[in-house]
Structure formats: structure tokens, C-alpha cells
Amino acid sequence: MENSSLINKLEKYKKEFLEISKSIRKEHFYKKKKYKKFLEKYSVLEKIVLLYEEYKKILLSIKEANYIIKNDSDLEMKELAITEKYKMLNTLRSLEKKLQKLFTFKNKKDTEIVEDYRNAILELRTGTGGDEACLFLEDILRMYTMYFKKIGWKYKIIHAQRGGIKGFKEIILDVNGDQEVYGNLKFESGVHRVQRIPKTESQGRIHTSAITVAVLPQVDDIEININLNDIKKETFRSSGAGGQHVNKTESAVRLTHLPSKIIVECQEERSQHKNFYKAMNVLKSRIYKNIMDKKLKERSIKRKSLVSTGDRSVKIRTYNYPKNRVTDHRIHKSIYDLIGFMNGNIQNMIDYLKNYENNI
Template sequence: MKKTSFIQKLEVSKKEFHEISKLITQPNIISNQKKYRILLNKYTKLEKIVSFYEEYKKKLAVLQEINFILENDSDIEMKELASTEKYNILDNLSSIEKESYNLLLSSKYESDTEDYRNGAILELRSGTGGDEACLFVEDVLRMYTMYFKKSGWKYRIIHVQKGGIKGYKEIILDINGEKGVFGNLKFESGVHRVQRIPKTESQGRVHTSAITVAVLPKVKDIEVNLNLSDIKKDTFRSSGSGGQHVNKTESAVRLTHIPSKITVECQEERSQHKNFEKAISVLRSRIYQKEKEKRLKKMSTKRKSLVSTGDRSVKIRTYNYPKNRITDHRIHKSIYNLTEFMNGNIQEMINLLKLFEKK
């Protein structure tokens, strides 16, 4: 974040802090316990940011004095002292900037109900590239599940459609964890392109394939009111694993939301009832996302970038195996450690995307 932008955000926080400090003393706010608790919680968090900001301004003032001494004072001993002090001040300023940035980021998440959600639906689908694309879906699935493990999140498979030879044509996961699950994963929505030599390639030529990733916020039933009369339910025999049971009973479920024409399948559970519950959860998230996209189109001026709009048609990232490189095209950032990245160490890229979004 640029220093001018950083200070501007601190100024905005300070102004908001003073506004809230006045509001929480008003009788009509105090009498509304729900609103009062929300404002008081925000007041406490902003108070920390403002405290850091005041300290930051003091250090900047001292730094200005030190720079004046270094430029104008002829006393060598005084300059040496000033030089040492300048090093300490710069170190202090760096620490304050990091602490303030983390608080600003935390405050942003808590004011954005979507970013602060503790659940998400992750959908991976193969695109161009045939079998190689299906294999890459499997590789990216492994990457994400390792990331979930590092983050302490839990996941379960909702739906799987296997590829022709290996890998997956489609796989859908339900992820749950601490607050901020969606706020981290939302940046993954879009087209992920892979450039590598397929195992079946005898000439050693690099092929380009692509898969699509979609991240949907997990929503509650009160946020999307589904009318069962608008849903068409079909059952069929599961094609997945599960032995004789799935071959003899129609436990798999396909739901079609007639108004939006959105279709969801779920066949991972042995129970039709459980598959229905999972399918309803995914359907609710997809309907919510579709409505959200409509709102964003109407408010196009607010779409500053494609960083977190979830546009699935946009190529967001390239995984180049021969060059050991991952490039995120939205922020023009490359990381030259593909092995570690595919082992779930993707937080660095996510943090950079968060930083870019806040500019």
C-alpha cells in the first residue's frame, strides 16, 4: 500500500472513530442494545487504529526533526546520534505500519459480511485441454486441500464427476473454518491456466490447458428464501464409489431451480436425504451469487478491478511448470516456487491480492 493511501485510510478511520464516539452516547442508541453493541465493538477496534495513528504521527514529526539535523547541523557527534536515532525511528514506523495495516484489514473484514463468512462453496471444473485439464483439476484440488489443512479449515466433498482416464471433470467442496474463509478464497474465482508437458506427450512439447474455479459464499436459509414449488427434484443412481448400495438405490439427487434454471447434482452420500440437503446448500449459494452479480452489473462504477468480482470467464492465473512460475495476471505478480505453491503455500499470493484490493 502506498504511504499516502495508507495515511488516508487512517484518517478515514479516525473520522469514523469520532463519529461513533458521539453516537454511542446518544440515548436512542443506548436504548437499542443490538445497535449499541455493534457500534461499541467497532469503536473498540477503531480506538486501537487511532492510537497507532497518533503514535505514527509523533514518530513522523521526530523523523522530520532528525532529517533537519542531518542536513543542517555541522556537529559530527550530533549527526551520529541523529543517524542512530533515525534507524530506530524508521524501524518503529515500519512496525506501526504493519500493525495498523493488520487492524485495517481486520476491520474491513468485519464490516464486510461476505468476506467475514466462515464458510464457502468451492467448485472446480475442467476446461480446454481434455484429459490434461481433468488432471489439473486434481492437482489444484490437492493444492487447496493442503491449504485448508494449513489454515485449520474442514471440507467435505459434495459432488464429483470423474475424468475419462484420471482426474476430475468437476468437483464441488463445502469448506468451513474460522471467520474469513470466503474473504480468502474469493480471489480464486476465475480461469486457471496450466502450461506443462503432459505425461502422454512423447515429443516433450508443452501443452496449455485450463480449468475454472468458482468460489461462492455459503449463505443461510434466511438470506435466500427458496420456495420448494420452484424446485424440480430428480433422483438417479450414483455413479460414484459406494459398493452395491449406490448401484441399487436412487440416492443421487439433481435439483433444478425453475425460475433461474440453475441445476445442482449431489451423489456423494448414501442417503438421498443427505444428498438433498447438500444440493439445497449449493443451490442457495448459486442463486445468491447470481443475484449478487446482477447487483454488481447495475453498480458497475464500484467494480474497480476484477480482483474479487468472481468473474469466472477471466483468466486470472497461469501455472508454468517448465519455468517453475505462477503468475497472477490481475496484479502482474509472479512467484518462482511452483512446487511449494502446489503444496498449499498460496497465502502469500492471497495476501498480495488483498493488498491490491484495498488500494
């Protein structure tokens, strides 16, 4: 019943947690380059240690139940102990699943370090639907930003390209928070489809449009090494907000990573240096995501799951306005509160996706 190898692993993690806990409390430690990474480790290890303490309590309770079953002469007490024992065994299995999920952060050789606890880069792009797709992208952008505000995350616009009439053709956000930012948003990657009567439709016909969402985990310099000789840098005049400054200086930056053909643009800052820095961050995240996608696809074949593969070509969700319905096609789940959903109440759907992924 008691898994000795698991206990040994948990004891090592507890020891590491206590060591990190002491280190980050030392004066001037926050100035070190690895401070953020230590905090990420601390966050995950804290969760492991808390689950471990709960795990030990359950093991102790099972031992007590076994003693009653073996030695107590009261049949009613024995039956009660047997019932409680089976409940605790189910809890134990559930805790082991949660622990196994958290263990992934230790697998550094597999470049999978605290994945869910990273900040994220969120990319939205129009698909089919012309101007209506641009309007829908703006609606989805509003949905996400309202969600971020509800849970206390911060975001910055890295790049934005306006639509022909209204809305956006493309927008990229830098999302930061003290919870599982990437762990929550990763389920949003894929094609989002809308069914509604466009404002531009005079005859009241329902149209179908689509946008693509891509979620990238933010990475550190030490995790992705980019040779600057492999990058083609171009500058151009910004087309965004900025008054007279827009037409006078070439502050916008376009980076092309020649080996992978990945292209990144940034024009939101007035400084070319700041735009270059932001574009580099996006570029690193995209290269890193390409590496991780290969691993995720291998896993998804084994697990027969498309929930967290990050495949951007998969139609994951439909927003049906006439029926006030949001449907996630991966888990066949519908929520009949489209207005609330579009106002940022998306956590329930994310939780459904998490539970599905954890239980397959």
C-alpha cells in the same frame, strides 16, 4: 485531524461489541438459531474494536506531538516531534482504510453481511484440454486441500464427477474454518491455465489446458428465501463410491431452480435426504452469488478492478511447469516456486491480491 463522525461510529460499534460479548457468554445462548451469525458479528466487531483502540492511541500520540511542536523550546525535540507526527498520520490513514473495509458488514440493506468471514463452497470444473484438464483439476484440488490443512480449515466433498481416464471433470467442496474463508478464497474465482507436457503426450510437446474455479459464500436460510415450488427435484443412482449401495438406490439428487435455470447435483452421501440438504446449500449459495456478482461488477467498473469480481470467464492464473512459474495476470505477479505452490503454499499470492485490492 480527529474525525468526529468516524469516532461516533466506532463508539457505537464498541458498544454493540460489548453487548454481543455479554450475550454469547450466557448459558444456553449457543442453542439459539442466530448463534453462528452472532459469532460472525462478534469476530468482525472485535477486529473493529482492536483497530479503534490502536486508532485512539495514535490520536493521543499526535496530540502530544502537537503540544511539543507548539510549546517546546528545544529545536531538536520539535524536529523529532514533526517527523513522528507525519509517520503517525500515515498510520492513521492506513487504519482508517482498514476500518472502512470492515464497515461493509453493517450494510444489511445491501445484502453484504460479513462477506469475508463466511465459510465457502469451492467449485472446480474442467475447461479445455480433455484428459489433461481432468488431471490438472485433480492437481489443483490437491493444492487447495493442502492449503486448507496448513491453516486448519476443514472441507467435505459435496459432489464429484470422475474424468475419463484419471482425475476429475468436476468437484464441489464445502470449506469451513475460523478465519476469513471466503475472504481468502474469493480471489481464486476464474480460469486457471496450465502449460506442461501431459503424461499422455509421447512426443514431449507442451500443451495448454484450463479449468474453472468458482468460489461461493455460504448463506443462511434467512438470507435467501427459495420457494420450493420453483425447484424441480430429480433422483438418480450414484456413480461414485459406495459399493453395492450405488446400484440399488436412487440416493443422488439433482435440483433445478426454474427461475434462474441453476442446476445442482449431489451424490456423495448414501442418504437421499442428506444429498438433498447439501444440494440445497449449494443452490442457495449460487443464487446469492448471482445477486452479489451484479453488485461486484458495478463496483469493478467504478474501481477498474477484476481482482474480486468473481468473473469466471477471466483468465486469472497460469501454471507454467517448464519455467517453474506461477503468474497471476490480474496483478502481473509471478512466483518462481511452482512445486511449493502446488503443495499448498498459496497464501503469499492471496496476500498480494488482498493488498492490491485494498490499495486501488
